[in-house]
Each structure stands twice: as C-alpha cells, then as structure tokens.
Amino acid sequence: MVIRTDTIAAIATSPGDSGIGVIRVSGGQAIELVDSIFSTKQGKKILLNAESHTIHYGYIMDQDLQIDEVLVSVFRAPRSYTMEDTVEINCHGGGLIVQRVLQTVLKAGARLAEPGEFTKRAFLNGRIDLSEAEAVMDLIHSKNELSRKASLGQLRGDLSDQIKSLREEILYEIAFIESALDDPEHISLENYPERLKGKLDEIIQKLKHLYATCENGRIIKEGISTVIVGKPNAGKSSLLNMILGQDRAIVTDIAGTTRDILEEAFRMKDIHLNIVDTAGIRDTQDIVEKIGVDRAKQYAKDADLILYVVDSSVELDENDLEILSFIKDKKIIFIFNKSDLDEKVTEKELLKKYHSIICDSIFNKKTELEADSEESLYYNKIIEDDKIRIVHTSAAQHIGLSELEHAVEELFLHGEIKNNDEIMITNIRHKEALEQALQSLSLVEKSIEDGMPEDFYTIDLMEAYASLGSILGEEVGDDLIEEIFSKFCMGK
Numbered sequence: 001m002v003i004r005t006d007t008i009a010a011i012a013t014s015p016g017d018s019g020i021g022v023i024r025v026s027g028g029q030a031i032e033l034v035d036s037i038f039s040t041k042q043g044k045k046i047l048l049n050a051e052s053h054t055i056h057y058g059y060i061m062d063q064d065l066q067i068d069e070v071l072v073s074v075f076r077a078p079r080s081y082t083m084e085d086t087v088e089i090n091c092h093g094g095g096l097i098v099q100r101v102l103q104t105v106l107k108a109g110a111r112l113a114e115p116g117e118f119t120k121r122a123f124l125n126g127r128i129d130l131s132e133a134e135a136v137m138d139l140i141h142s143k144n145e146l147s148r149k150a151s152l153g154q155l156r157g158d159l160s161d162q163i164k165s166l167r168e169e170i171l172y173e174i175a176f177i178e179s180a181l182d183d184p185e186h187i188s189l190e191n192y193p194e195r196l197k198g199k200l201d202e203i204i205q206k207l208k209h210l211y212a213t214c215e216n217g218r219i220i221k222e223g224i225s226t227v228i229v230g231k232p233n234a235g236k237s238s239l240l241n242m243i244l245g246q247d248r249a250i251v252t253d254i255a256g257t258t259r260d261i262l263e264e265a266f267r268m269k270d271i272h273l274n275i276v277d278t279a280g281i282r283d284t285q286d287i288v289e290k291i292g293v294d295r296a297k298q299y300a301k302d303a304d305l306i307l308y309v310v311d312s313s314v315e316l317d318e319n320d321l322e323i324l325s326f327i328k329d330k331k332i333i334f335i336f337n338k339s340d341l342d343e344k345v346t347e348k349e350l351l352k353k354y355h356s357i358i359c360d361s362i363f364n365k366k367t368e369l370e371a372d373s374e375e376s377l378y379y380n381k382i383i384e385d386d387k388i389r390i391v392h393t394s395a396a397q398h399i400g401l402s403e404l405e406h407a408v409e410e411l412f413l414h415g416e417i418k419n420n421d422e423i424m425i426t427n428i429r430h431k432e433a434l435e436q437a438l439q440s441l442s443l444v445e446k447s448i449e450d451g452m453p454e455d456f457y458t459i460d461l462m463e464a465y466a467s468l469g470s471i472l473g474e475e476v477g478d479d480l481i482e483e484i485f486s487k488f489c490m491g492k
Contacts, residue, residue, distance in 0.1 A: 003124045005084070007033055009105045010113035011098055012491035018093035023102050024491060025110055026086040026118055031074060034087040037061055037108050038072055047087070052076035060089065062104045068097050082118055083125035116488025120481070123473060129160050130473025130484070134427055137488050138221065143265075143272040146220045146413075150424040158423050159430070162210070163468050169203055170465045177454050177461075193448045196457065200448075204441050210425055211434045217426035219304060223265070223272030224412060227299045229327065230309035231319045232280030235337040238395035239309055240264065240277045243404070268405050270413055276303075281323050297326055305411065306332045307404075312392075313341035316353060324357045332388045333407050339392040339399065347390055354388075433471045440464035 007027030013020070025034055035047035040058040050056060054074050060067040071090040080086035091101045106112060114120075116137075123133045135154035142148040153159070173196060180187040228236045243266055262277040276299050279292030300306060306327045310320070334350060336343075389407035393400030425431055440463035447456045469475040 003121070007110045008113035008117055009102060009110040010118070010491040011102055012088070013093065013098070015095065017095055021091050021093040021098035021101075022491075023089040023091065023098065023105060024086065024113075024118060025089070025105060026080070026082045026084050026113075026121065027110070028085065029109065030085040030087050031076070033108050033110055034072060034089065034105070037104050038070075047072065047074060050074045052079050060091065060101050060104055062107070067100050067104055068092055070101070078125075078127075081127070082121040083127045084121060113491065114485075115490050116485035116492060119488060119492055120485045123481075128155075130476065130481070131159050131163070131427070131430065131471050132157060133473070134429075134484060136492065138426060140489065140492065143223060144220070144267055145270050147272070147426075150217065150220055150426050153423060154426075159425075160472060162206075162423060163471050166203055166206060167465055167468050169199065170461055170468075173199060174458050174461050174465065177458050181455060189454050192454065197445065197448050200441055200445055204438065204445075207434055207438050207441070210423065211431070211438065213423065214425045214431045214434075217424040218428075219412060220271070220424060221426040223274045224408070225302065225304045226273045226275045226307060227296070227303040227305070228275065228277050228307045228309060229281060229296060229300055229323055230337075231311065231314075231317075231323070234280065234309040234311040234314075235393075235395045236280065236309045237262075237277055239307065239335065239337065239393065240275060242393075242395045242398055242401055243268075243273075243275065268408055271408070273305075273408070281319055300327055300330070303330060305408070306330045307335055308332055309335045309337050310345055310350060311338055312336040312343050312345045313338045315344045316349065320350075321353065321357070324354055328354070328357050331411050333404065333411070334388060334390045335400075335404070336390070336392045337395055340394040340397055430471050433467050436467040437464040440467060 005028045007025065007029045009023060009025045012022040012024040031047050031050070035045055037060055038045070038047055038056075038058055039061050040046060040056070046056060052075055056072045056074070058070065058072065060070050068091045073088040073090070075081075075086040075088075077083055077085050089101060089105070091097055119128075119133050119136050122128050123130060128136075132155050135151050139148065139151035139155055142151055176187070177189070177192075180189045180192070228240060230236050240262070244264055264275050264277075266273045266275055278296030278299060281293055281296060308323065308327060310316075334347075336345065336347070389411060391400055391403045391407050393404065425434065440460045443460040444457050444464075447460070466475040473481070
C-alpha cells in the first residue's frame with residue numbers, strides 16, 4: 001500500500017455543542033499550514049519554530065478575520081499518533097465554530113481526512129500493528145467495562161506480543177529445517193520430527209487457549225443475544241419494561257398483544273444485553289400471530305440466553321412443552337412470573353418436564369426420575385453446569401430484577417471472564433486467522449505421523465506463520481486494510 005504524506009484534517013470530537021472542539025491536522029505540511037492561519041495575541045507566527053509537545057495560545061485567522069480563540073498543540077514527527085508532524089487545534093465546541101475552523105484549515109491547503117485515516121497512517125508508518133489499530137475502534141465503541149478492558153489490553157499490545165512470540169517459535173523451526181537441508185553435514189535432522197512434534201504440541205496448546213476465549217470475547221464485545229419467550233400473557237412484555245425501567249412494550253390483558261419482534265439494548269452490570277421480546281408461543285390460526293410465533297422460535301434458535309417467562313399462576317400445558325423442546329440446548333433463566341399470585345407451577349414440576357424433554361432428545365425414549373434423591377442430584381447438576389438458573393419475579397410489582405441480574409452474572413460473568421486479565425479474542429478476523437493457523441499446524445503433525453520428508457513440514461509451517469501474521473497486518477491485502485479502516489469514525 002502506498003503511504004500518503006499529504007496533509008489531512010478532520011474534526012476529532014463528537015458532533016454537537018460542547019465546551020471544546022478539536023481539529024486534528026497531520027502530514028508533511030501540517031505545522032507550516034496551521035502556522036499560516038494561526039496568530040498569537042501579538043500577531044506573531046511562532047509554530048514553525050515551536051518545539052514538539054508544546055501548546056500555544058492565539059487565534060485562527062481567515063485573512064484579517066478572527067475565526068476563534070484557540071490553543072494549538074504541536075507534535076513533531078515521529079513523536080505523534082501518526083508518526084507525522086501533527087497539530088491539534090482546540091477551539092470552542094460550538095458546531096458552527098468547529099466547522100468554520102475546519103473550513104479555514106482546508107482552505108489553507110489540507111485535505112479532508114477519510115474515516116480512520118489518522119489511525120491508518122499510524123499503522124502504515126509502523127507505530128501500531130493492525131490488531132492494535134482495530135482495538136482503537138473497539139475501545140471507542142466499548143459497551144461495558146469488560147469490553148473496555150479487553151480493547152485496552154489489545155491496544156496496549158498484549159495480543160500482538162503473544163502472536164509475535166508464537167510466530168518467532170514457528171519461524172525458528174522453518175529456518176532450522178531449511179538450514180539443515182542446505183547444510184546436512186553440519187546440521188542434523190536426526191530425531192528432529194519427534195522434537196518438532198513436542199514443540200508443535202506447545203504452540204497448538206497456546207493457540208487453542210487463545211481460540212477458546214473467542215466465545216467469551218464475542219459476548220463481551222457484542223453483548224448477550226437475549227430472547228424473552230413464553231406463552232401469551234405470561235408477562236414477557238411487562239418483564240421487558242421492568243428490565244428497561246420504562247414502558248417500552250405495550251402491555252394488555254389480551255392474549256397475543258405482542259405479534260412482532262421488539263428489540264432493545266440494556267447494560268446490566270458489567271455486560272450488555274441485546275434483548276428481544278417475542279410473540280407468545282401458542283398454537284394459533286391467526287396468520288399474523290403465527291408469523292410472530294415463527295419469528296420467536298427463529299430468534300430463540302440463535303440466542304445466547306433464553307429468558308423463559310412462566311406464568312406461575314397458570315398450570316403448564318402443551319405450549320410449555322413446545323417451548324421447552326426448542327430451547328432445551330440453550331442457557332436458560334426460568335422466570336416464574338406473577339409470584340405475587342397463588343402458585344400453580346412449582347420449580348420441581350417445570351424442571352421435571354425439562355429433564356424429560358432433554359432425555360427424549362438424547363435417548364429417544366421417555367425417562368422418568370424415580371426418586372427424590374435422583375431429582376435433587378439432577379437439579380444440582382444442571383445448575384452446576386452453568387446452563388440454567390431460576391428466578392421468581394412479579395413484573396407488576398417490580399420484584400425480582402436484582403435476582404435476575406445476579407442470575408445473568410452467574411451464567412456469563414463467572415471468574416474466568418470477570419476476574420481474569422488474560423487476553424480475550426474479540427475480533428472475528430482474529431478468530432478466523434487462529435483457525436487457519438491451527439489447521440496448518442495439524443497438517444504438520446499429520447506429515448510427521450505419516451513419516452513425510454522434513455521439507456514438507458515447511459509448507460504448512462509457513463501457512464501457519466502467515467495466518468498469524470495477518471492478525472498483525474502482515475500478509476494482508478490492500479482491500480482488507482481499506483475495508484477495516486473504512487469502518488472507523490471520522491477524525492480518528
């Protein structure tokens with residue numbers, strides 16, 4: 001990719017009125033350009049001789065017209081974000097003023113920066129690698145504290161350092177094989193396959209450990225895909241309103257009020273929930289309601305978490321069995337709603353139905369628990385496996401929200417995520433690169449098992465080396481780089 005050195009400018013602060021607005025200018029002529037439109041209170045031009053990392057008070061001028069009173073920060077190459085000469089103009093944050101200052105900078109000869117172009121220049125100039133560049137936008141778009149910590153760790157270089165270390169180990173083996181093949185008299189390959197197998201086991205184990213964080217990383221970054229299901233009038237929409245703290249969903253006593261999908265985002269403690277309220281599940285002849293029921297099942301199929309709302313004042317029926325059958329493989333919080341009314345459904349009864357459906361799917365036959373002790377053991381086991389939790393609520397009286405939050409935290413924010421600062425893979429591109437590297441290394445192991453010549457090993461070792469390099473921005477094409485930075489916000 002050609003590294004452009006022309007001078008670019010953009011607003012680096014969010015739109016709208018604020019106390020301060022920042023216009024960032026970077027490139028070979030950045031200091032000279034801003035100096036041409038900047039003047040001190042005494043009318044002096046001082047930026048050309050200004051030292052790096054200094055701030056200067058004065059005015060932005062358009063010929064003889066004062067545009068705004070400003071502070072100008074000077075950063076000389078390579079000690080700047082882009083490793084180019086960079087100037088940041090701190091002006092008053094009114095929308096009109098910020099735009100007027102930017103127009104003056106562009107009029108003086110700068111080009112409007114493309115989205116992410118400052119960070120792209122930082123990457124192309126070698127200040128950061130591609131994984132660190134991607135972490136910049138992940139950090140900006142962090143939805144919770146865990147996402148912020150994961151993004152900051154990647155921006156700090158935690159992932160880069162580990163990937164570089166693994167690549168060095170792979171490269172050493174490639175170089176050893178090629179050196180031995182070139183100079184067999186001085187470098188022996190005797191017993192080398194066995195030694196390489198031991199080294200590959202170590203590398204693969206490290207890669208698998210990284211790969212195992214992908215699912216948690218996705219949840220931390222994107223949030224938990226959460227779907228509320230239940231029979232009509234179980235209190236699904238009331239539960240959504242209670243979670244959100246506002247009347248977002250229409251609630252009536254008429255069964256089937258919710259017919260379409262309602263999506264909302266909510267931050268619950270340290271994690272983000274993408275909540276979907278669905279139509280009540282029941283057998284219906286109403287065409288519109290049936291479409292809503294089908295959509296509810298599809299959303300439930302793709303969910304990370306099911307909030308199964310059970311009207312505890314109404315006995316279980318065939319609709320409940322149908323719901324249990326299509327959510328049986330999911331993480332579930334059984335929500336016994338309307339707990340302020342007389343109870344017609346017990347935890348034991350519902351879990352027994354759940355157990356029966358699980359056994360039907362596994363063994364294709366009816367399986368009943370015969371003793372209370374067996375039931376207790378089973379109930380304890382499915383809870384210990386972090387698959388389900390049980391919460392009692394009354395949406396009408398706003399009871400049970402803290403218990404629900406605690407249940408979500410137990411299912412998704414156990415110690416391995418919440419209290420661990422280990423590297424977390426949050427980027428799908430990185431996940432795919434790890435998959436490719438693992439596949440290539442498994443082929444090397446297969447070649448060793450099949451007794452193939454050592455020069456065969458280098459082919460797949462190089463593939464693994466290149467796959468890991470793509471995480472850092474090596475071995476990637478210009479199109480991918482352009483696509484990544486096109487998703488950045490303007491001015492970053």
